[in-house]
Amino acid sequence: MTQPKKSFFRELHDGSRDGLTPLRSLDLKQIPDFSTLLEAMSHTAFSGRSLGEAQDILAEMVTDPDCLVVGTFSGAMSVAKMGLLICDLIDWGWLDIIVSTGALMAHGLVESIGLVHYKVPPDQTDAQLYRLGYNRIYDTLEMEQNLNDVEAIIGRVLDRLDRQAAFGSEIFCREVGRYLSEITDQPGILKNAFQRGVPVYIPAFTDSELGLDVATWMVKNTLGDSPEQDPLSALSKMVLSFNPFLDLASYTQRILKAKKLGILTIGGGVPRNWAQQVGPFIEILQVRLGRELPLKRFSYGIRICPEPAHWGGLSGCTYSEGVSWGKFVPPEQGGRYAEIFSDATVAWPLLLAGVRQKIEKEGKGRPHDV
Helix, strand or coil, X not given: CCCCCECCCCECCCCCCCCCCCXXXXXXXXXXXXXXXXXXXXXXXXXXXXXXXXXHHHHHHHHCCCEEEEEEECCCCCCCCCHHHHHHHHHCXXXXXXXXXXXXXXXXXXXXXXXXXXXXXXXXXXXXHHXXXXXXXXXXXXXXXXXXXXXXHHHXXXXXXXXXXXXXXXXXXXXXXXXXXXHCCCCCHHHHHHHHCCCEECCCCCCCHHHXXXXXXXXXXXXXXXXXXXXXXXXXXCCXXXXXXXXXXXXXXXXXXXXXXXXXXECCHHHHHHHHCHHHHHHHHHHHHCCCCCCCCECEEEXXXXXXXXXXXXXXXXXXXXXXXXXXXCHHHCCEEEEECCCHHHHHHHHHHHHHHHXXXXXXXXXXXX
């Protein structure tokens, strides 16, 4: 074999002799299913390679019997008709905890009671849509009447709660799921989560239709027959005691019991940070308060989000940045991560279809996988 040629400025190495991984052209004629497609994509480039590599990591994460998997969801995924993907993740046993925006859960609740979202008609302005009772979410419409129907359900759930007991979003979501299980056969995120015992946390609870529905119920029950009273002052009377620190305590206790941690993130926002900050929180309790607690880091991570890192926002920050905060196990210590810079409505269904096929072909699964 000839030796690598040397130039005046560079040593011209051979990739095969240096042990580099070769890329391969994507040959669709050799692709029988989604799993094979993703495997082939892992040998290409750019976001296609990232998505392909994510298949192995996600498959390992959801079949690891020691791994507690946290799913964080933001963006209009339920409006975008991705809600059943979350239901599948729950039913397959691939999620142990859900952390979400309230908006995603509210619009998912619309789906789960059989209501409909619509395409935006190209010939109507936003001002016209408003007058007609349509709320636009990019290219999709949520009818205001849908949200009114959701409020009626939330009101019935709140009527059943013990007004003397404090509650957080986990308890609230569980009770909504319980109610849905009683009234509908339709699949839904909160219903399926309740039936599978998967807790749902909404850390920015008041930033959602669900939060506004709870606030409206509280005002109504405080005012009673006194419409002249200021409704905002009625809110301060706190007919219900909502305590978000109950969520923080519950979530942290679950994390402390886990042998290993994995996280699947769709989008970013508050759900991503709230779920990830548990490592620093436990470390703070240990260091600042002198408590004997085990440090916790995520060992697996899959993130699908188009937000770039250079804007400086948390939605775009890399897992390597999270290592510096003590949120993730460094790759050199065994951490496995994949970050796909893509619209989740494109990449997420492909990833789940491929991983599902891969696990079925390999005969793997956690004890509660069905």
